[in-house]
Amino acid sequence: MKAFSYAWLVYVVPLSLLIPLITALLKSISLRRPLWILVGYLVVSGSINMVAILNSGKNNLPYLHLYTCVEGTLLLLFYQTVQPVPWMRQLNTVLIFAFPLLCIINGLFLQSIYQFNSYVRPIEAILLIGNSAYYSWYDTAKRETGSWTANPFNWINAGFLLYFSGSLFQFIFSNVVSATAGYTIKLLILDIHGTLVLCMYILMAIGFYKCNK
Amino acid sequence: MQQVTDNIYALVIMAMIGLSLLAGAFVLIQAAARNRIWRQQQKLLDAHIHHQQELLHAIISSQEEERKRIGMDLHDSVSSTLSALRMMIVKLTRESGSSQQPASPLGNECKQIIDRVITDVRDIAHNLSPPLGSAYFLHDVLEDLSERVNRSEKIAMTLHLCETGILEQLNPMVSLALYRVLTELVNNTIRHAGAQQVNILFSVLSNELHIEYRDDGIGMTGTARAGMGLHNIESRLSYIGAAYTIDYPGMAVTVHPDAKTGTMKPGITEAVVVNTLHKGFRMVIRLPV
Numbered sequence: 001m002k003a004f005s006y007a008w009l010v011y012v013v014p015l016s017l018l019i020p021l022i023t024a025l026l027k028s029i030s031l032r033r034p035l036w037i038l039v040g041y042l043v044v045s046g047s048i049n050m051v052a053i054l055n056s057g058k059n060n061l062p063y064l065h066l067y068t069c070v071e072g073t074l075l076l077l078f079y080q081t082v083q084p085v086p087w088m089r090q091l092n093t094v095l096i097f098a099f100p101l102l103c104i105i106n107g108l109f110l111q112s113i114y115q116f117n118s119y120v121r122p123i124e125a126i127l128l129i130g131n132s133a134y135y136s137w138y139d140t141a142k143r144e145t146g147s148w149t150a151n152p153f154n155w156i157n158a159g160f161l162l163y164f165s166g167s168l169f170q171f172i173f174s175n176v177v178s179a180t181a182g183y184t185i186k187l188l189i190l191d192i193h194g195t196l197v198l199c200m201y202i203l204m205a206i207g208f209y210k211c212n213k
Numbered sequence: 214m215q216q217v218t219d220n221i222y223a224l225v226i227m228a229m230i231g232l233s234l235l236a237g238a239f240v241l242i243q244a245a246a247r248n249r250i251w252r253q254q255q256k257l258l259d260a261h262i263h264h265q266q267e268l269l270h271a272i273i274s275s276q277e278e279e280r281k282r283i284g285m286d287l288h289d290s291v292s293s294t295l296s297a298l299r300m301m302i303v304k305l306t307r308e309s310g311s312s313q314q315p316a317s318p319l320g321n322e323c324k325q326i327i328d329r330v331i332t333d334v335r336d337i338a339h340n341l342s343p344p345l346g347s348a349y350f351l352h353d354v355l356e357d358l359s360e361r362v363n364r365s366e367k368i369a370m371t372l373h374l375c376e377t378g379i380l381e382q383l384n385p386m387v388s389l390a391l392y393r394v395l396t397e398l399v400n401n402t403i404r405h406a407g408a409q410q411v412n413i414l415f416s417v418l419s420n421e422l423h424i425e426y427r428d429d430g431i432g433m434t435g436t437a438r439a440g441m442g443l444h445n446i447e448s449r450l451s452y453i454g455a456a457y458t459i460d461y462p463g464m465a466v467t468v469h470p471d472a473k474t475g476t477m478k479p480g481i482t483e484a485v486v487v488n489t490l491h492k493g494f495r496m497v498i499r500l501p502v
Binding site: 176 | 221222225226228229230232233235236237239240243244246247248251
C-alpha cells in the first residue's frame with residue numbers, strides 16, 4: 001500500500017500532467033485562446049507541484065496556498081472566456097480579482113500558510129463546480145447543433161467537474177483529516193485525490209486532441 | 214444524549230467517491246442526451262439532403278426528357294416538313310421552266326433559305342437532345358459542338374481529346390451532364406467573356422478524368438459568379454459526383470462533392486495568389502472513372 005501510494009503520488013500522477021501538455025503542444029496550431037490559458041495553468045501548476053514535491057521533507061503547505069491562488073485564478077479566467085452568456089462572463093471577471101484577494105486575506109488573517117487552506121480551496125472548488133455545471137446545462141439545454149464528443153470544451157469541462165466534485169470533501173476536511181487520521185487513511189484519501197487528478201488530465205488531453213483548426 | 218460514533222474519515226472517503234460518481238454520471242447522461250439529439254439532427258439533415266438530391270435528379274431528368282421530346286419533334290416533324298417543302302419548290306421550279314432555261318433565281322433563293330433553316334433546326338434539335346447512346350459518344354457530340362461553334366465564326370474552339378475508349382465507357386447520363394456543362398461554359402464565354410479562343414483538354418490522371426476548359430477572355434465578374442449558369446453547372450456536377458476547380462485572375466475556388474451527402478462543398482478559396490500564369494477563365498472538372 002505504502003509503496004504503491006508513493007509511486008502513485010510522487011511519480012505517476014505528477015508525470016501524468018505531461019499527457020495533456022504534450023497533446024496541447026502537438027495540437028498547438030489548432031488551440032484557441034481559452035486552451036492556451038489551460039496550457040499556462042498546466043505549466044504553472046506542474047512547476048509548483050514539482051517544487052512542492054522537492055520540498056516534501058518539510059512543511060510545504062505554503063506552496064498549496066500559492067497553488068490554490070494560481071489555479072483558481074487561471075481556471076476562472078478560462079471559464080470567463082468560454083462561458084456562453086454575458087452575465088456569467090461578467091461574474092467570472094469579478095471573481096478573477098476577488099478570489100486571489102480572498103486567498104491573500106485567508107493566508108494573512110484566517111489560516112496559517114503552514115496549515116491546509118480549507119476555507120478557500122473548497123470555495124475555489126464550489127466556484128468551479130458552479131461554472132462547469134452551468135456550462136454543461138447550457139450546452140445541453142440551449143445549444144442546437146454539434147456532437148458532445150466533438151466539442152473539446154465538453155471534455156475539459158467534464159474533467160473539472162469530476163475533479164472538483166470528487167475532491168470537495170477532501171478540501172473541506174483536509175485540516176481535520178491531517179490532524180487526526182492515521183497514516184493509511186491519509187494515504188487512501190490522497191490516492192483517491194491523485195486518481196481524480198489523473199482523470200482530469202486525461203479528459204483534458206482528450207479535449208486538446210479534439211481541437212481542430 | 215446518544216454519542217455519535219461515526220468514523221469521519223470513512224465519511225470523507227465515501228463523500229469523495231460518491232460525489233465523483235455523481236459528477237461522472239452527470240457528465241455521461243449529459244453526453245448521451247447531447248449525442249442523441251445530435252444524431253437525430255444529423256438524420257433529419259441527411260433526409261433533407263437526400264430529398265434535395267432526389268428533387269435535383271427529378272428536375273434534371275424531366276428537363277432532359279422534355280428537351281428530348283422537343284428535339285425529336287423538331288427533327289422528325291419540322292425537318293421532314295421543310296424537306297417536303299424543299300422538294301416541292303424544286304419540282305415547281307422544274308415545272309415552271311424548260312430544260313433549256315436555267316432555274317429561276319427566286320427558286321434557288323428559296324432552296325438556300327430552306328437548306329439553312331433545315332441545318333439550323335437540326336443543330337437546335339441536336340443541341341436540345343444530343344444523340345448519346347450506343348454508337349454516339351461524348352467525344353462525338355463535342356466534335357459536333359466544336360464544328361458548330363467554329364462554323365458560327367464567333368469564337369475559335371479547339372478540342373484535345375484523350376483516349377476515346379474512356380469516354381465511350383461513360384454512362385450516357387454522365388456524358389450528357391458533361392456535355393451540358395461544357396455547352397454552358399461555351400455559351401458563357403461567347404456571351405460574356407469577349408474571348409477569341411476556347412480550349413477543352415481531356416486527360417486521365419490517376420483514375421480521374423480531367424477536363425480542362427480554358428478561354429482567353431476577361432475572367433469572371435461578380436454577377437457571373439452569382440448567376441444561374443454557375444448554379445446549373447454545380448447542380449449537374451453534383452449530380453454526377455464530379456469535383457471542380459475554377460480559377461481566373463485574382464481568385465481560385467475548389468469545390469468537391471461531400472462523400473457522405475453527395476452535396477458540393479467549397480474547399481480551399483485561395484484569394485488573389487493563384488492564376489497569375491494565364492488570363493481568362495479556367496475550369497478543371499475531375500471525375501472518378
